Amino acid sequence: MLQILSNSVMSGLIIMGIIGAFSYKLGFVDISGLISAFVVGFTVWYTGGVAAFSVLLFFFISSGIATKFKYKAKLKRNVAQEAKGKRSWRNVFGSGLIPMLFSIGVYVTQRLAAAGLVNPSLSFWMFGGFMGAVATTSADTLASEIGVFSKRKPRLITNLRRKVPPGTIGAVSLLGEGMALFAGVSIGIIVLLFAVLTPGWVPITSSEQILLIMPLAVLTAFIGCNLDSLIGAVAQNRYVCEICGAITDKEFHCGYETKYVGGFKRFTNACVNFSSSGMGAMLGVVLGAGMFVWIIGALFFWVLASSSN
Numbered sequence: 001m002l003q004i005l006s007n008s009v010m011s012g013l014i015i016m017g018i019i020g021a022f023s024y025k026l027g028f029v030d031i032s033g034l035i036s037a038f039v040v041g042f043t044v045w046y047t048g049g050v051a052a053f054s055v056l057l058f059f060f061i062s063s064g065i066a067t068k069f070k071y072k073a074k075l076k077r078n079v080a081q082e083a084k085g086k087r088s089w090r091n092v093f094g095s096g097l098i099p100m101l102f103s104i105g106v107y108v109t110q111r112l113a114a115a116g117l118v119n120p121s122l123s124f125w126m127f128g129g130f131m132g133a134v135a136t137t138s139a140d141t142l143a144s145e146i147g148v149f150s151k152r153k154p155r156l157i158t159n160l161r162r163k164v165p166p167g168t169i170g171a172v173s174l175l176g177e178g179m180a181l182f183a184g185v186s187i188g189i190i191v192l193l194f195a196v197l198t199p200g201w202v203p204i205t206s207s208e209q210i211l212l213i214m215p216l217a218v219l220t221a222f223i224g225c226n227l228d229s230l231i232g233a234v235a236q237n238r239y240v241c242e243i244c245g246a247i248t249d250k251e252f253h254c255g256y257e258t259k260y261v262g263g264f265k266r267f268t269n270a271c272v273n274f275s276s277s278g279m280g281a282m283l284g285v286v287l288g289a290g291m292f293v294w295i296i297g298a299l300f301f302w303v304l305a306s307s308s309n
């Protein structure tokens, strides 16, 4: 037991060291982001195992690349992340805290189930929550970082008839939705491969759960990403640029200070991500429990409601 423990710790430290060095060198994170990514990464590695960690790694690498993708073009168009796209502890915890909690949930429920104290399916539900949270934040990051290159003007999620400039809070585009689906499918494939090739690395207790993996990943990515846009549009701090008229979360735009126009002042993008990943996790738990009818039904009414205004 002690041997396994020390191995898992050692291997985790080595892998986290390598990934940390690369991501710092590539400018994915600043020092505070690096330390918090280490905390999240190591906890998920230790509690959720290799499969969960690979899902998190997909998020980390794809978000890093998407943020750096055509960064200069994004700077010119005022849609780039600040600090050369380096993520700080706020960003990392905003997207990583919920997945980390659910990964711990997998670990705890597995041990409780082994002692016969809880239903073994609980671990898969926790894993569903983990997947849902990571799928949401991956989808959101890829959709916003790549979606800004949409050729067609994006529309506002709270009023789909209204066209808005790229980078507007709550703006959605077909390209962005496509990226969200891509994130969901990728995460689904990663988990499915582990579930089939190395059963035991994914906390599956019945073979039907394997069938849930792909729809769970795709639905949480798609719904979570749009929920993120919705929460952003409704609650996030908004500033207007008096030069170009864009509504952003940035205090500077077009080289000038912007004017605060609405939303909760302290409700930043990291807070939006935290909220949406929490909702993505809840969706994942519900879907992991096999209750698809509820989610599909809710999605149906949502699309109906949002397309009728």
Ligand SMILES: [Zn+2]
Pocket (backbone or CB within 6 Å): 078, 241, 242, 243, 244, 245, 246, 253, 254
């Ligand atoms: Zn501007």
